[in-house]
Amino acid sequence: xxxxxxxxxxxxxxxxxxxxxxxxxxxxxxxxxxxxxxxxxxxxxxxxxxxxxxxxxxxxxxxxxxxxxxxxxxxxxxxxxxxxxxxxxxxxxxxxxxxxxxxxxxxxxxxxxxxxxxxxxxxxxxxxxxxxxxxxxxxxxxxxxxxxxxxxxxxxxxxxxxxxxxxxxxxxxxxxxxxxxxxxxxxxxxxxxxxxxxxxxxxxxxxxxxxxxxxxxxxxxxxxxxxxxxxxxxxxxxx
Numbered sequence: 001x002x003x004x005x006x007x008x009x010x011x012x013x014x015x016x017x018x019x020x021x022x023x024x025x026x027x028x029x030x031x032x033x034x035x036x037x038x039x040x041x042x043x044x045x046x047x048x049x050x051x052x053x054x055x056x057x058x059x060x061x062x063x064x065x066x067x068x069x070x071x072x073x074x075x076x077x078x079x080x081x082x083x084x085x086x087x088x089x090x091x092x093x094x095x096x097x098x099x100x101x102x103x104x105x106x107x108x109x110x111x112x113x114x115x116x117x118x119x120x121x122x123x124x125x126x127x128x129x130x131x132x133x134x135x136x137x138x139x140x141x142x143x144x145x146x147x148x149x150x151x152x153x154x155x156x157x158x159x160x161x162x163x164x165x166x167x168x169x170x171x172x173x174x175x176x177x178x179x180x181x182x183x184x185x186x187x188x189x190x191x192x193x194x195x196x197x198x199x200x201x202x203x204x205x206x207x208x209x210x211x212x213x214x215x216x217x218x219x220x221x222x223x224x225x226x227x228x229x230x231x232x233x234x235x236x237x238x239x
Contacts (some may be wrong), residue, residue, distance in 0.1 A: 022106040029090050029103070033083075069207060070214035076127075077213060080120055084113065085206040087165070090200030095172045096191055104168045104201075107161070112160035118153070125216035127207045134216075156212055164205050171197045 010018040044052055062082050066074035088104060095102040103109040125134045138149040171194050 020106070021101055022103040022109055025094060025100060026091070026103045026109065029087065029094065033086060033090065061116070066210060067209070069210040070217070072214065072217060076124070077210070080116075081206055081210055084116070084209055085202050088113070088205050089199060089202035092168055092171075092201055093189050093195060095168075095198075096194060102168060102172060104164055105172050107165055110161045110165040110168075113164070114157045117160060117212060118157045120209070121153070123215040124213050128217040128219065137216075158206055160205065160212075163208075164201060167197065169200050 010020055011024060012019050040051070048056060059078070059082075062078060062085075063074040066072070066077055066081060070077065090105045091102050091109075093102075094100050094106065104113075124133075127136070128134075129137065138146050138227055140149075174190060175195075
């Protein structure tokens with residue numbers, strides 16, 4: 001069971017920077033994910049093995065979700081969305097390891113994840129629309145909407161942070177209370193529920209990230225078609 005989610009336990013300091021347990025667990029999760037990705041993508045072949053086929057199915061599922069949610073080509077967003085989902089999932093599930101405090105149960109971790117999504121909306125928005133076009137999107141449908149659109153950007157990220165933080169902390173406290181009152185084996189159903197909740201929260205966080213980034217890169221159908229090269233089927237031959 002964790003203490004106050006607003007007060008991280010400092011293990012040591014590197015100069016003026018305190019290193020909390022959430023930071024250490026995050027480093028461990030990052031190391032595990034990097035090594036796991038390295039092993040999972042080793043020895044890829046044209047005739048896929050069962051492991052490779054399973055990975056390709058996961059990537060194809062992710063691409064389908066991005067395509068349906070953002071109405072855009074998934075290639076530029078696959079790495080970011082996939083990494084966010086896997087990290088949040090593993091971080092949520094780390095609460096089931098005895099003595100491990102999930103990083104997503106700390107407000108600073110959730111704020112950092114929301115900050116990544118916020119920065120991604122700006123970067124992708126500038127990449128698709130350019131500086132002028134991206135800034136002009138805040139004036140839609142009129143100049144009077146500029147303050148409201150700016151506030152909307154901030155509140156979106158704040159809601160993303162608070163949603164993940166609140167749900168993860170609630171789940172950790174429920175499992176901790178069950179363990180303290182009922183012993184080791186009785187709370188197993190609660191742990192299974194925590195696995196489900198952790199997966200759902202990772203999915204919701206990823207989908208919301210796709211929605212926010214998709215809103216930043218959205219183009220009107222006519223404008224998007226104007227950037228597409230003409231094809232033989234779209235060109236009409238004239239006599």
